[in-house]
Amino acid sequence: MALAGGVRVRARALLRAGAQFRGPVLGRPEPAAGGGDGTRRFANLRVLVEPDPAAGVAVMKLKSPPVNSLSLEFMTEFLISLEKLENDKAFRGVVITSDCPGVFSAGLDLTELCGQNPAHYAEYWKAVQELWLRLFLSNMVLVAAINGVCPAGGCLMALTCDVRVLADNPKFVIGLKETQLGIVVPFWLKDNLVNTIGHRASEHALQLGLLFPPAEALQVGIVDQVVPEDQLQSTALSVMARWMAIPDHARHLTKAMMRKATADSLIKHRDADIQNFVNFISRDSIQKTLQVYLQKLKQKKG
Numbered sequence: 001m002a003l004a005g006g007v008r009v010r011a012r013a014l015l016r017a018g019a020q021f022r023g024p025v026l027g028r029p030e031p032a033a034g035g036g037d038g039t040r041r042f043a044n045l046r047v048l049v050e051p052d053p054a055a056g057v058a059v060m061k062l063k064s065p066p067v068n069s070l071s072l073e074f075m076t077e078f079l080i081s082l083e084k085l086e087n088d089k090a091f092r093g094v095v096i097t098s099d100c101p102g103v104f105s106a107g108l109d110l111t112e113l114c115g116q117n118p119a120h121y122a123e124y125w126k127a128v129q130e131l132w133l134r135l136f137l138s139n140m141v142l143v144a145a146i147n148g149v150c151p152a153g154g155c156l157m158a159l160t161c162d163v164r165v166l167a168d169n170p171k172f173v174i175g176l177k178e179t180q181l182g183i184v185v186p187f188w189l190k191d192n193l194v195n196t197i198g199h200r201a202s203e204h205a206l207q208l209g210l211l212f213p214p215a216e217a218l219q220v221g222i223v224d225q226v227v228p229e230d231q232l233q234s235t236a237l238s239v240m241a242r243w244m245a246i247p248d249h250a251r252h253l254t255k256a257m258m259r260k261a262t263a264d265s266l267i268k269h270r271d272a273d274i275q276n277f278v279n280f281i282s283r284d285s286i287q288k289t290l291q292v293y294l295q296k297l298k299q300k301k302g
């Protein structure tokens, strides 16, 4: 699946601003520091990719401090890195994890949603849809190694993966807390959750805006495994090895068959979904709520 129009334009703009990339120009992997070990580690500003071509696996580390919020730049860079791996036949699986201590992702970047114009909100929401679609429909095996708090849009990313492994730390909660913020999740994210934990559990989780700590997350099925923090990466890689043992063609056709209807319902109503979002987020009352919420987040430290 290729990048959608707006996201592609932004990706090109990012690529044109090549100086921003600390690593090599995308598409031209460089040897890892120290070199000569056959690995092809690459990075843009906000995503670090550690490839292991011999295993057919790459680890993508989200590193957009402080909280890996889903800014337009972050989503664009993430999708560029993902596409690069998808276009390289050496890679069949990706482990997604965080490089920001204690936070997998804080979800939507609230500064993108505050005090901007409708065209910006439309572009932003299109990028969120694109992120979800690209991950949800990826041919590769995706394993989320969740090493931090994972609310809302962070949970959106994790839910697209084939497997979720959560580090056992009571602070590392996961879920869709949107109703607690006075907002409603989009229908496609609701469908993704229903496919994962079932209808009844989703009703409770969504209406109450539940954030599940590890034991409850495992019990409800929003994660597949909970492991000690120091075993997260090794567990994710061994889960991956099990999935990699399945012939790719059969596995990804099966994945597509299982996910097609859910993805299609967004693809068919993409523009209406964007319009809905723009109308909602542009309301004065929502803008006020957002400003108060952001202010509270900032004051937390003081």
Ligand SMILES: CC/C=C\C/C=C\C/C=C\CCC/C=C/C(=O)SCCNC(=O)CCNC(=O)[C@H](O)C(C)(C)COP(=O)(O)OP(=O)(O)OC[C@H]1O[C@@H](n2cnc3c(N)ncnc32)[C@H](O)[C@@H]1OP(=O)(O)O
Binding pocket: 066, 067, 069, 102, 103, 105, 106, 107, 108, 109, 110, 111, 113, 149, 151, 152, 153, 154, 156, 178, 181, 183, 184, 185, 186, 189, 281, 286, 289, 290, 293, 294, 297, 298, 299, 300, 301
């Ligand atoms: C109120 C929302 C209203 C409207 C949204 C509108 C429409 C959306 C409709 C549907 C979408 C559904 C799908 C997804 C929804 C979302 O993702 S909404 C975002 C929900 N996320 C959150 O509510 C998380 C908020 N953050 C936190 O709870 C905490 O930051 C944390 C637990 C993730 C981490 O805690 P700490 O490590 O203690 O870090 P700090 O709280 O000190 O934060 C550091 C720094 O980062 C800023 N920040 C935190 N989260 C965000 C964010 N989501 N976007 C932008 N910026 C964020 C925070 O303000 C601090 O900034 P500074 O003070 O350092 O400047």
